[in-house]
Amino acid sequence: MARPKHKLTSAELKAKAPGKHSDGGGLWFHMRPDGGAQWFLRYTIFGRRHEMGLGSFPAVSLKEARAEAERWQAVVREGKDAIKERERQRRAAEQNLHVLNDIARDAFESRKADLKGDGKAGRWFSPLELHVLPKLGKMPVSQIEQRDIRDTLAPIWHTKADTARKAMNRLSICLRHAAALGLDVDLQATDKAKALLGKQRHKAQNIPALPWQDVPAFYQSLDGGSVTELALRLLILTAVRSYPLRFLHLDQIDGDTWTIPAEAMKGRVGATSDFRVPLSQEAQKVIAEAAPFARDGFLFPGVRKGVISDMTMGKFMERRGMLARPHGFRSSFRDWLAEATNAPHDVAETALCHVVGGSVERSYRRTDYLEQRRALMERWAKLATSNSNVVRLTAT
The missing domain is CATH 1.10.443.10 (Intergrase catalytic core)
Structure with a gap:
């Protein structure tokens, strides 16, 4: 026989006596003696019972707590430990929150040995610093896609073609660097952005020389x-x-x-x-x-x-x-x-x-x-x- 669900009501929660109160379906409401309260999910997997915190009350409402409980119960039904799965997802999310500013500087540091004077002249990094990072620097690299790149470089794509080309090249290197660090990035984003931007009209000019x-x-x-x-x-x-x-x-x-x-x-x-x-x-x-x-x-x-x-x-x-x-x-x-x-x-x-x-x-x-x-x-x-x-x- 299935256990009854939705035993609690929102109106009665604040008046609950200290202790643990079941809403059914593994969702529990814990009212502490000091007046504070929180939600937790009780589940059993691999023969062991676990209690997983779902947030404090009233920041998390009864409706939200029920939705979270159902979400993690579904994970348990798939044979996964909900607490461990949530931690895995949290680590993955944190890993992909690395912003472009940090990735770009790390990529630069790793390439210094291959640059003249360890890159002190700034020519490798300056296209990024001047034309990319002011707009995209605070974005997580996992969220950067071709339209972001197109909108960033469009103003100079034809008027400063060589600079734009270098900025695109450096950004591609940064995305590959992020991928090497294990981050989830779109390695084709720069190629897609080039397709959106179209062929550059500006023709490269030779440096003027004296006869x-x-x-x-x-x-x-x-x-x-x-x-x-x-x-x-x-x-x-x-x-x-x-x-x-x-x-x-x-x-x-x-x-x-x-x-x-x-x-x-x-x-x-x-x-x-x-x-x-x-x-x-x-x-x-x-x-x-x-x-x-x-x-x-x-x-x-x-x-x-x-x-x-x-x-x-x-x-x-x-x-x-x-x-x-x-x-x-x-x-x-x-x-x-x-x-x-x-x-x-x-x-x-x-x-x-x-x-x-x-x-x-x-x-x-x-x-x-x-x-x-x-x-x-x-x-x-x-x-x-x-x-x-x-x-x-x-x-x-």
């Missing part, structure tokens, strides 16, 4: 002797990227060769070794001129701390009324190699620190063409210091 024929005029105008001008001169003469040049340390230089540590390089996928840069006589002269400015061993220190910034060199050129930017001198150098020399392709690409050939080919090729590159760099320096077609560049 190689105009490099001598600009190089010879850098005669003020400032740290910025000396850095630009060496940047031109070596055709390296800005980062390794700005962080050039005196102990990296050995005579006429500058060895850039592998961790300071970019774009050399599959290469783990340091990169040697041949220094022309002019380059060695520039280093000697810059040496008195060195601080903590860094050849090009910043005004107050650290090293000179890439923006400092770019602003210097901007004040000269130039569209070209520091990184563009690599293009100037590469165009000169192609148009004014007979340098083999592999030598020219290696001079720019580009990885040449596949992994198998590289495993058999042991040379970095240092001496051939040294001859080219000497010719490049002579061009930069030549008096032919030199026009004095002045601020506009």
